[in-house]
Amino acid sequence: xxxxxxxxxxxxxxxxxxxxxxxxxxxxxxxxxxxxxxxxxxxxxxxxxxxxxxxxxxxxxxxxxxxxxxxxxxxxxxxxxxxxxxxxxxxxxxxxxxxxxxxxxxxxxxxxxxxxxxxxxxxxxxxxxxxxxxxxxxxxxxxxxxxxxxxxxxxxxxxxxxxxxxxxxxxxxxxxxxxxxxxxxxxxxxxxxxxxxxxxxxxxxxxxxxxxxxxxxxxxxxxxxxxxxxxxxxxxxxxxxxxxxxxxxxxxxxxxxxxxxxxxxxxxxxxxxxxxxxxxxxxxxxxxxxxxxxxxxxxxxxxxxxxxxxxxxxxxxxxxxxxxxxxxxxxxxxxxxxxxxxxxxxxxxxxxxxxxxxxxxxxxxxxxxxx
Ligand code: CTP
Ligand code: MN
Ligand code: MN
Ligand code: MN
Numbered sequence: 353x354x355x356x357x358x359x360x361x362x363x364x365x366x367x368x369x370x371x372x373x374x375x376x377x378x379x380x381x382x383x384x385x386x387x388x389x390x391x392x393x394x395x396x397x398x399x400x401x402x403x404x405x406x407x408x409x410x411x412x413x414x415x416x417x418x419x420x421x422x423x424x425x426x427x428x429x430x431x432x433x434x435x436x437x438x439x440x441x442x443x444x445x446x447x448x449x450x451x452x453x454x455x456x457x458x459x460x461x462x463x464x465x466x467x468x469x470x471x472x473x474x475x476x477x478x479x480x481x482x483x484x485x486x487x488x489x490x491x492x493x494x495x496x497x498x499x500x501x502x503x504x505x506x507x508x509x510x511x512x513x514x515x516x517x518x519x520x521x522x523x524x525x526x527x528x529x530x531x532x533x534x535x536x537x538x539x540x541x542x543x544x545x546x547x548x549x550x551x552x553x554x555x556x557x558x559x560x561x562x563x564x565x566x567x568x569x570x571x572x573x574x575x576x577x578x579x580x581x582x583x584x585x586x587x588x589x590x591x592x593x594x595x596x597x598x599x600x601x602x603x604x605x606x607x608x609x610x611x612x613x614x615x616x617x618x619x620x621x622x623x624x625x626x627x628x629x630x631x632x633x634x635x636x637x638x639x640x641x642x643x644x645x646x647x648x649x650x651x652x653x654x655x656x657x658x659x660x661x662x663x664x665x666x667x668x669x670x671x672x673x674x675x676x677x678x679x680x681x682x683x684x685x686x687x688x689x690x691x692x693x694x695x696x697x698x699x700x701x702x703x704x705x706x707x708x709x710x711x712x713x714x715x716x717x718x719x720x721x722x723x
Pocket of ligand 3: 556
């Protein structure tokens with residue numbers, strides 16, 4: 353109604369699931385800086401400081417205006433002393449000395465480089481750094497290092513999979529999956545999820561949910577799709593994980609825990625001819641194909657809404673949904689279920705809207721979940 357009047361600060365929630373965050377970030381300079389420090393804390397396994405900076409970045413991403421002074425942030429949630437100090441430096445000098453120092457440190461640069469390889473997490477990166485390794489050449493020349501299959505593929509396809517994936521490439525992969533599914537059943541449901549469902553133009557991979565209306569057939573469909581891809585010769589890497597769903601009981605307490613659904617982490621070969629407008633390749637790269645990271649997950653249909661909500665993200669949005677459920681509603685939420693601890697019962701959901709309603713939250717559209 354007020355149109356241009358900014359939202360009163362008091363109405364901006366500490367929970368990302370009560371904020372609307374589009375991909376249009378008006379405070380990118382500040383949030384990029386916060387995310388560098390968050391990542392650096394993650395490298396030191398300092399989870400709480402990492403979270404402080406991730407949360408501060410998330411709050412600023414939700415603002416429809418650009419922060420131009422510290423005074424303007426009065427009353428905003430999740431901005432601690434440390435984050436305010438960094439913000440003050442940037443507003444005053446155009447950059448933060450702490451961020452500059454981090455960006456130019458050998459440790460940050462090396463860990464950033466190592467974790468950019470598919471299959472290399474902060475733990476492995478730190479181990480290699482600690483042993484004095486500083487470059488890919490160092491790692492590949494070190495005889496005592498045994499790369500696992502995932503890391504070998506990570507190095508082999510490094511150039512391609514470190515390049516962004518476009519929306520057109522994501523759509524092409526969607527068509528390839530739909531075609532494979534059509535060969536066996538008319539009962540299947542496929543959905544693009546992850547960052548592309550949130551309206552992002554680019555991603556680091558493409559995430560899909562594949563399932564069937566008939567509960568229990570979903571894993572069969574996933575295996576069929578992969579067989580089909582193998583016959584087409586487009587599977588460059590495949591890590592298939594069977595469902596362990598039957599073993600699950602209550603929702604798990606840790607956010608980081610993987611879900612129990614059958615899933616597959618893939619690297620696929622995508623042909624230029626399959627993509628509207630062709631591939632986004634480096635100059636002079638005329639191979640006519642590229643490698644792309646693809647994640648497929650197969651929840652049973654009665655869990656579809658929970659899986660969709662979990663796999664759509666963003667990570668910060670999901671984290672706050674779970675936190676809100678636990679602390680404000682005494683409910684536990686994960687990628688499989690919503691459990692009301694007061695009533696001692698599981699709440700069913702056929703859609704994401706149902707889950708928001710159970711939680712007493714206004715529905716937030718996927719493109720407003722870029723927290
Ligand atoms: N996810 C999950 N379980 C996994 C892997 C991912 O629940 N085993 C969720 C993540 O929490 C995230 C979503 O799936 O919310 C998508 O993850 P990811 O592809 O890593 O991130 P995106 O948001 O899609 O961003 P990007 O463009 O970088 O891929
Ligand atoms: Mn993704
Ligand atoms: Mn990502
Ligand atoms: Mn993914």
